[in-house]
Amino acid sequence: MKQYCLLVSLIFCLYFQQSFGQKKSRKDEVVIIKTEQGTMRFILFDETPKHKANFIKLAKDKFYDGLLFHRIIDDFMIQGGDPTSRDAKPDQKVGMGDNGYKIPAEFSPNLFHQKGALAAARDNNPAKESSGCQFYIVQGRKWSKIDLAKQAARAARKLTDEQMKVYETIGGTPHLDGSYTVFGQIIDGMAVVDKISSMPKDERDRPEKNIPMKVSVKKMSKKKITRKYGYAYHD
Template sequence: MKKTLRKLLLGLCVLTTTASYAQKPSKKDYLVTIKTDYGTMRLVLFDQTPQHKANFVKLAREKFYDGLLFHRIIEDFMIQGGDPNSRNAQPGAMLGGGDVGYKIPAEFHPALFHRKGALAAARDNNPEKASSGCQFYLVDGRPLTGADLTRQLARATRKPTEAQQQVYQNLGGSPHLDGAYTVFGQVIDGLEVIDKIAAQPKDPRDRPEKDITMQVSVEQVRKKKITKKYNYAFL
């Protein structure tokens, strides 16, 4: 009996230590780099969306995104990529239907919103609003007037906070998407690259006339270094 009790106590001690270790904040985080012919973007991924974060890191480490296209661009709205069918796609081919065979459950968080430079997951019209396992978009957007904001909020699933509305008016974004698509990262350097890509000539299906390929990599960097270099405050 005493031996069994000692084992139970030891197990409880190990579990408690492991849980405490898992909750200990890391001094490092992932810095994502997306290289294109129009410039380079640096991004961070949010801890509040752990499944999306882990999946994106996995795919980037596997070089899944290298050579894929930004296949859909809409100026002042977003640029979309990550369709595996876009690799070596023929000119004029319809893109956007490719996937990796699984979806990721929606991870909505009130602090994460569709400000300019937001990284969000594309999806189909599934009722659970689960995300594509690979396709994503980067929000372009322009500063919204009061009237613009009112119109978009009328279509929104979730109303942004007053502080978020100020960001939409000063920086830009797409508030009507909040609560409908999972935001899981943010561009912290190279916002102008989104503008350049979004402004390129395109066909009636919003595919750029000239292919825009991407190279995506991730590395672990000390948070203090990211904050200092890119003036980014972690949530």
């Protein structure tokens, strides 16, 4: 375990050098999550380099292939990445598994739980460190000004006017801001999230039908990503 943690630390250090010691790359990695319900594509944020490097490494190592989206809540989120979910029996409790390490929280005032946000799950540790492997994708819902004010009061940080507008017009889960690290955003396939979140489930929020995933990474030019998926970089 110590050797594995050392390897993860080395990967983080190398990523820091690549991200901040050189000119920003004209290319970026697109994360692709395939399910029987459809395919989703994501961009991971440079503002959360440890989470980005970790997720890309796990994807390239095929760690996620065959794992399940084991928890779904309509108008909230879908969650996956528990290594014990692979080949889990229908009556088996899942959601408590991990890969042996945590990632320090990487909060940024510019990153928030808007619809389609990719964020790291965690336990109740006081440092708010993220799980080394479990993640969730925000579905959320739209909020009225009155309800949003109540939700914003629950958040661990103050929302900007622009963020408030996004929650009103696009939707999300504002009360999670500042408590869980947001490290990516969906750029294609939001309808798949909506479809998965509405599937039949049991009393533990586990889908009645297993939803396995296959995760890969494809490097593309940022110009092509913007042209094809409409994602705007702020380099």
